[in-house]
Amino acid sequence: MTTLSTAVPAAPHPGRAARLWxxxxxxxxWVRPAFLGLLAATALLxxxxxxxxxxxxxxxxxxxQAGGESWKAFFFGSLxxxxxxxxxxxxxxLWPMALSVRLFGLGSWQILVPEVLMGVGTVxxxxxxxxxxxxxxxxxxxxxxxxxxxxxxxMFRFNNPDALLALLMTVAVYCVLRALEQExxxxxxxxxxxxxxxxxxxxxxxxxxLILPPLALVYLVCAPGGFARRLGRLGLGxxxxxxxxxxxxxxxxxxxxxxxxxxxxxxNNSFLELTFGYNGLGRINGDETGSxxxxxxxxxxxxxxxxxxxxxxxxxxxxxxxxxxxxxxAALILLVAGLVVTWRAPRTDTARSAFLVWxxxxxxxxxxFSFMAGIFHEYYTVALAPxxxxxxxxxxxxxxxxxTRWLASAALAVTVAVTAWWAWTLLGRTPEWLPWLRWAVLVxxxxxxxxxxxAGRVDRRLGLAAAGxxxxxxxxxxxxxxxxxxxxGHQGSIVTxxxxxxxxxxxxxxxxxxxxxxxxxxxxxxxGQMxxxxxGQLPxGQMxxxxxGQMxxxxxxxxxxxxxxPPQGMTRGEGGGGGGMGGLLNGARxxxxxxxxxxxxxDAYTWVAATVGAQNAASYQLATEKPVMAIGGFNGSDPSPTxxxxxxxxxxxxxHYFIGGGESAGEGEGGRGxxxxxxxxxxISTWVSETFEKVTVDGATFYDLTRRAAA
Numbered sequence: 125m126t127t128l129s130t131a132v133p134a135a136p137h138p139g140r141a142a143r144l145w146x147x148x149x150x151x152x153x154w155v156r157p158a159f160l161g162l163l164a165a166t167a168l169l170x171x172x173x174x175x176x177x178x179x180x181x182x183x184x185x186x187x188x189q190a191g192g193e194s195w196k197a198f199f200f201g202s203l204x205x206x207x208x209x210x211x212x213x214x215x216x217x218l219w220p221m222a223l224s225v226r227l228f229g230l231g232s233w234q235i236l237v238p239e240v241l242m243g244v245g246t247v248x249x250x251x252x253x254x255x256x257x258x259x260x261x262x263x264x265x266x267x268x269x270x271x272x273x274x275x276x277x278x279m280f281r282f283n284n285p286d287a288l289l290a291l292l293m294t295v296a297v298y299c300v301l302r303a304l305e306q307e308x309x310x311x312x313x314x315x316x317x318x319x320x321x322x323x324x325x326x327x328x329x330x331x332x333x334l335i336l337p338p339l340a341l342v343y344l345v346c347a348p349g350g351f352a353r354r355l356g357r358l359g360l361g362x363x364x365x366x367x368x369x370x371x372x373x374x375x376x377x378x379x380x381x382x383x384x385x386x387x388x389x390x391x392n393n394s395f396l397e398l399t400f401g402y403n404g405l406g407r408i409n410g411d412e413t414g415s416x417x418x419x420x421x422x423x424x425x426x427x428x429x430x431x432x433x434x435x436x437x438x439x440x441x442x443x444x445x446x447x448x449x450x451x452x453x454a455a456l457i458l459l460v461a462g463l464v465v466t467w468r469a470p471r472t473d474t475a476r477s478a479f480l481v482w483x484x485x486x487x488x489x490x491x492x493f494s495f496m497a498g499i500f501h502e503y504y505t506v507a508l509a510p511x512x513x514x515x516x517x518x519x520x521x522x523x524x525x526x527x528t529r530w531l532a533s534a535a536l537a538v539t540v541a542v543t544a545w546w547a548w549t550l551l552g553r554t555p556e557w558l559p560w561l562r563w564a565v566l567v568x569x570x571x572x573x574x575x576x577x578x579a580g581r582v583d584r585r586l587g588l589a590a591a592g593x594x595x596x597x598x599x600x601x602x603x604x605x606x607x608x609x610x611x612x613g614h615q616g617s618i619v620t621x622x623x624x625x626x627x628x629x630x631x632x633x634x635x636x637x638x639x640x641x642x643x644x645x646x647x648x649x650x651x652g653q654m655x656x657x658x659x660g661q662l663p664x665g666q667m668x669x670x671x672x673g674q675m676x677x678x679x680x681x682x683x684x685x686x687x688x689x690p691p692q693g694m695t696r697g698e699g700g701g702g703g704g705m706g707g708l709l710n711g712a713r714x715x716x717x718x719x720x721x722x723x724x725x726x727d728a729y730t731w732v733a734a735t736v737g738a739q740n741a742a743s744y745q746l747a748t749e750k751p752v753m754a755i756g757g758f759n760g761s762d763p764s765p766t767x768x769x770x771x772x773x774x775x776x777x778x779x780h781y782f783i784g785g786g787e788s789a790g791e792g793e794g795g796r797g798x799x800x801x802x803x804x805x806x807x808i809s810t811w812v813s814e815t816f817e818k819v820t821v822d823g824a825t826f827y828d829l830t831r832r833a834a835a
Contacts, residue, residue: 155260159251162264166247166271169610170240170281175232176613179746180283182711183617183758184218186742187211188283189230189749191222198222200376202385203738204751206730209764211738212389212398212757214372216326217285230749235283242287243280246294247271250510253298256305257474258521265595266517270509274605274621275447279506282614285328286506292324293335294510297481300339303357304477307348314343314361322368329403331507334492338484346477373399386764388738388757393764407498438494439505446550446622448505448512450602454543455512458519459483461535465522478518486511502620516598524591528580537577540594544569547601557623561604569597617739711739712783714747715822722748722781733826734770735783736760736809744783753779755808767807774829782812784825 147156179185183203191198193205200207201215211218220238228234247267255263270276279286299317303310317339324332340358347354376384376395390398432443440449459479466476489507493500519539526532544566551562575582575590608623722732722744734753735741741754755770756762765773773779816827 151260158260158264159267162251162267162271163244163248166267167240167244169271169606170243170277171237172610173613174236174240174281177236177281178232178613178615180232180236180615181617181619182615182742182746183738184211184221184283184285185235186738186745186752187215187218188221188225188235189746190751191215191218192225192230193749197385200385203388203741203754203757204731204745206751206753207385208731208751208753209386209738209757209762210388212402213285213328214326214395216323216372217288217328220288221283230746236281239280239283239287242291243271243276246276246280246291246510249291249294249298250514253294253301254478254514254517256301257478258518262517262521264517265520266513268599269451269516269602270513272599272602272606273448273450273506273509273513274602274609275503275506276509277606277609278447278614278619278621279503281610282503282619284503286503288327289324289331290506290510292320292327293332293485293507296320296324297335297339297485297510297514300343300481301474301478304343304347304472304481305474307353310347310349311357311360314357315364318361318364318366319368321365322370325365325369326372329399330407334489334507335485338488339481342477342480342484346472346480348472386757386762388754388762388764391763407500408492408496409498432500434495434497436494439490439508442553443620444502444505446553446605447502447620448508450547450550450605451516451543451598452508452512453546454539454598455486455515455519457535457539457542458523459486459515461532461539462515462519462522465526465532475518475522479515482511482514482518486515501618503618524579527576527587533577533580536579536591536594537573540569540576540597541573543594544573544597547597551601554623557608558604561600565597565600568593568600572597711737711741711743712824713822714743718744718822718824718826719747721821721826722750722752725780726750728777729780730773730778731780733781733783734773734779734808740783765808767811770808771811777830779829782808782816782827782829784809784813784818784827 145156145160146153147159187197187201187203187210190202190205190207194202194207196202197205197207198219199215201210201213201218203209203211220242221235224234224238225231247270250270251263251267253263254266276290279290296317299313299320303313303317321332321336343358344351344354347357373395376387381393387393387395387398389402391401432438433441438444439452459482462479463476463483466473466479469476486508489511493504493508520536523532523536523539527536547569548562548566551558551565555562572590572593575586576594579587579590605622609621612624726732726748730751731753732748732750733741733744734755735744736755737760738754738758741752745752753765753773755765757764812827812829815832816829817831817833818825818827820826
């Protein structure tokens with residue numbers, strides 16, 4: 125008997141390059157090229173104009189520079205290579221950037237390209253997670269929605285911890301979905317999910333655990349196998365999470381405090397205090413000791429807090445809506461539709477489980493972000509982007525398959541109509557920016573909705589055309605906002621996506637964007653408002669130094685330069701953004717004279733300078749690539765160092781200069797004095813100003829700590 129293998133000549137074995145391009149044998153020929161094209165387009169989009177952001181958030185860039193010089197600083201996440209104090213987060217998000225700097229040197233691309241790669245990786249993992257159950261088309265739609273979400277384009281080109289957090293959260297969801305598919309091998313995938321959660325904790329502490337409850341609950345209820353075995357596998361995943369996060373925490377807590385840097389953001393030099401206080405429950409209830417504005421008590425009230433109005437509509441308001449909410453109504457509608465379609469499926473149905481997992485992650489994160497009374501910034505919403513993108517891809521695919529049923533086609537039509545209306549509303553908040561786009565989106569959506577309503581009863585090609593129009597209507601607005609985002613540089617601690625000067629731009633303190641090349645905040649309007657929408661004011665109505673309603677050092681011009689121009693010799697990479705809030709959020713401009721003074725005999729000192737606040741210190745450190753001590757950490761409110769310890773450093777000749785106030789530093793005389801901390805930085809500033817000679821260098825006040833002032 126002749127077998128098929130002998131009767132038919134075997135096809136030549138394809139090479140690796142051919143397999144990479146062709147993909148799986150069972151896939152249609154277009155699938156793998158389309159996926160690779162999506163990744164390439166995402167990479168090119170995110171790499172476009174990347175260096176315009178310079179060092180982006182100089183706070184983290186300084187820590188990256190330090191980690192590139194010192195392995196101890198690398199491990200702890202120190203702000204400087206001499207290990208005075210750490211950033212106010214664990215260091216995992218810094219590690220890829222620090223390794224890049226070690227390999228390729230210090231520069232904007234070396235810091236930001238790893239973030240771009242995280243963005244491409246997140247799109248790839250999301251595609252893989254969605255296509256396994258819902259097909260390549262659904263995966264491609266989900267990946268495109270994620271890539272074109274404005275806040276994603278912002279944060280995957282920026283050096284805050286949120287990029288790594290979003291990647292690891294997507295990986296965790298992927299692993300849980302794999303564990304839900306079959307009983308055999310589930311433990312392995314839950315262990316990998318635990319590892320992803322653990323390292324996400326080392327990127328941004330407790331935010332990593334927001335989606336843990338819904339994911340664990342869905343697995344416990346919907347996974348195959350007996351209940352006891354499901355519970356045991358979850359225990360293994362929890363153990364993996366504990367080990368992958370706990371090893372670093374244990375080392376930091378057990379390390380003698382005298383031989384490690386101070387834990388930035390804490391009041392007692394404890395990472396556990398930082399985790400459960402300032403970076404933990406304080407973000408929920410607003411009780412953030414050491415935070416901006418005093419941090420002494422809860423920031424929330426009935427429907428509001430220090431950081432803006434809270435409530436269910438927060439994700440749709442003027443400052444947040446344009447960042448992430450373009451397809452959020454569609455995701456919520458499609459979540460409900462997907463659960464309705466799969467409602468009668470067996471307990472272990474993987475399609476329904478996928479809707480529950482992605483939907484649970486979205487709703488949990490949405491609820492916390494909407495009602496948290498503590499520090500909240502618009503860019504946090506990048507965490508929502510993978511979840512809503514997955515729901516859009518999955519829901520659209522399920523309803524398209526069911527389009528011959530009236531309810532399914534009606535749900536598709538309603539989704540497109542609501543999405544087009546919401547895009548029309550969002551674009552209406554920036555009426556002078558591309559006014560034609562608003563109406564084009566509305567008309568396109570209005571044309572697509574009836575076609576989708578009849579998609580199951582008309583020619584397939586007409587149905588596909590209607591679907592294409594609906595997709596275009598949904599993505600046109602975020603795509604335009606994303607292009608505006610990548611076309612501009614973003615610097616400072618608070619950045620937002622979208623076109624400059626719009627209501628949704630939400631330029632918070634520190635600027636995010638440079639205003640007409642001057643480094644000043646946009647005058648007036650929502651773009652120049654401080655947290656809570658009170659233009660030109662900090663929470664509580666006071667600016668640093670008590671100058672209510674004015675930015676420090678600039679006659680109410682938001683930390684502007686003297687005469688409206690930056691000091692000679694300053695480059696975008698050397699300075700911060702705008703010097704907003706006394707250097708709290710953007711730091712100083714470093715001129716050539718200041719840089720030369722700091723580099724003179726630099727190797728004779730442990731720190732070439734000390735200054736209040738991490739952003740000011742970061743600016744000088746990045747300009748010189750020498751350690752600069754950040755007194756008081758990020759907010760200038762951490763009790764590090766104490767006055768006595770600082771005096772010891774000076775007596776030992778370990779610090780050359782103290783940099784106080786001045787126009788380019790964006791401060792008043794004698795330094796900022798902190799934001800509600802125990803006042804050690806104020807005592808240091810006072811002692812220095814009374815004891816040592818001062819000189820103005822590039823508009824900033826320098827005190828030479830090796831020369832005492834005349835009596």
